[in-house]
Amino acid sequence: MPSRIVAGIGLSHVPSVGPVVDRGRQAEPAWKPLFDAYVPVREWLQRLKPEVAIVVYNDHGADFTFEKYPTFALGAADRYRIADEGFGTRALPEVPGDAELSIHLCESLVAQEFDLTVCQEMGVEHGFLVPMNLCFPHTSSGWPVKCVPLQVNVVQHPLPTARRCYRLGQALRRAVETHAGDLKVVILGTGGMSHQLQGKRFGYMNEAFDQWFLDRLEQDPEALAEITHHRIMEEAGAEAVELIMWLTMRGALPRSAKRVHRHYYAPMTTGMGLIAFEG
Amino acid sequence: MGISIKEIPDTTIFDLRLSRRGFRLNRMCAALCAPAEREAFKRDEEAFMTRFSLTEEEKNLIRNRDFQGLIEAGTNIYFLLKIGAATGTSLYRMGAQMRGESYDEFLATRNIKGAV
Numbered sequence: 001m002p003s004r005i006v007a008g009i010g011l012s013h014v015p016s017v018g019p020v021v022d023r024g025r026q027a028e029p030a031w032k033p034l035f036d037a038y039v040p041v042r043e044w045l046q047r048l049k050p051e052v053a054i055v056v057y058n059d060h061g062a063d064f065t066f067e068k069y070p071t072f073a074l075g076a077a078d079r080y081r082i083a084d085e086g087f088g089t090r091a092l093p094e095v096p097g098d099a100e101l102s103i104h105l106c107e108s109l110v111a112q113e114f115d116l117t118v119c120q121e122m123g124v125e126h127g128f129l130v131p132m133n134l135c136f137p138h139t140s141s142g143w144p145v146k147c148v149p150l151q152v153n154v155v156q157h158p159l160p161t162a163r164r165c166y167r168l169g170q171a172l173r174r175a176v177e178t179h180a181g182d183l184k185v186v187i188l189g190t191g192g193m194s195h196q197l198q199g200k201r202f203g204y205m206n207e208a209f210d211q212w213f214l215d216r217l218e219q220d221p222e223a224l225a226e227i228t229h230h231r232i233m234e235e236a237g238a239e240a241v242e243l244i245m246w247l248t249m250r251g252a253l254p255r256s257a258k259r260v261h262r263h264y265y266a267p268m269t270t271g272m273g274l275i276a277f278e279g
Numbered sequence: 280m281g282i283s284i285k286e287i288p289d290t291t292i293f294d295l296r297l298s299r300r301g302f303r304l305n306r307m308c309a310a311l312c313a314p315a316e317r318e319a320f321k322r323d324e325e326a327f328m329t330r331f332s333l334t335e336e337e338k339n340l341i342r343n344r345d346f347q348g349l350i351e352a353g354t355n356i357y358f359l360l361k362i363g364a365a366t367g368t369s370l371y372r373m374g375a376q377m378r379g380e381s382y383d384e385f386l387a388t389r390n391i392k393g394a395v
Contacts (some may be wrong), residue, residue, distance in 0.1 A: 085360075086311050086312050156355070198350045198374075234287050267390050
């Protein structure tokens with residue numbers, strides 16, 4: 001049986017969520033609305049029983065630095081270490097990889113003319129781990145799914161276009177569907193939503209833009225994929241350009257995919273969005 | 280600015296030209312991902328900066344904790360956060376300074392200021 005992508009989730013990867021999880025503060029009034037939104041998401045994922053998560057994320061200077069900076073970097077390892085991004089290494093279990101699936105994805109994506117950087121070692125940090133904390137919490141026996149990390153340059157311009165990220169998602173779907181492993185795969189597109197972390201516009205958010213983005217992602221992703229980096233940065237803040245990674249997730253799902261969860265919460269400096277599709 | 284990047288008011292766009300300008304600063308910041316290097320920075324900031332060949336102007340920005348100046352000198356925000364961690368300056372405190380506000384003034388502008 002071929003493997004298949006059974007679900008896709010777009011979600012923010014706000015770093016402060018990590019220490020909240022580690023210190024058990026999820027029930028505090030300021031954080032409860034965020035964590036409550038993931039309770040039905042986790043129940044839904046437990047029904048779907050995926051074996052693998054492809055996590056589309058960006059590193060924040062923990063494992064990728066500007067001496068050499070890949071546009072798209074795919075992990076091809078059996079395990080991924082927890083990286084120290086400057087605040088100490090979180091006490092989390094190593095992340096299990098699926099190297100066989102990674103090899104197939106690399107072969108298929110390069111054949112489809114996505115010339116990736118292939119990584120046999122990667123360290124993962126909040127861009128990857130916060131979405132995992134929210135969707136696939138670890139237990140004493142480790143993480144409940146194997147992972148394939150896909151790191152995207154959304155930091156040092158020139159960045160890949162939103163359209164290119166969308167097409168990468170479409171290519172990922174073809175790649176998964178030609179893998180004879182009978183795996184159920186979930187894809188996470190992470191980052192955003194509106195936020196800017198420097199200059200006089202520090203702390204800028206735009207809920208109207210974020211809600212519009214969620215609407216378009218659901219209803220007309222082809223048209224949304226034409227959005228420019230400039231428009232995202234102008235309307236939603238410079239660091240909101242991470243949202244192009246949500247288009248990779250959406251491209252990996254059919255146009256007709258059913259939206260099953262949606263949530264938005266913007267307490268401090270980042271619009272924290274959540275949208276989930278099945279199909 | 281490259282052909283596809285237009286300027287946005289009150290916003291620094293981290294492009295390749297800026298990344299080249301901030302190369303030494305960002306390399307120094309990246310080193311702060313190792314606990315031993317964080318300790319070395321805290322023990323002797325001047326020696327640490329010299330080891331990474333910072334210019335006098337760059338050193339002054341760090342001595343003065345001039346976070347917006349560091350952004351404009353090519354420090355990427357995610358790398359700047361590592362100096363924040365090593366000097367005990369949170370992102371929100373850096374942000375308040377960049378906005379020209381006190382920390383409490385900045386917090387008063389937030390929707391739910393307990394979510395820190």
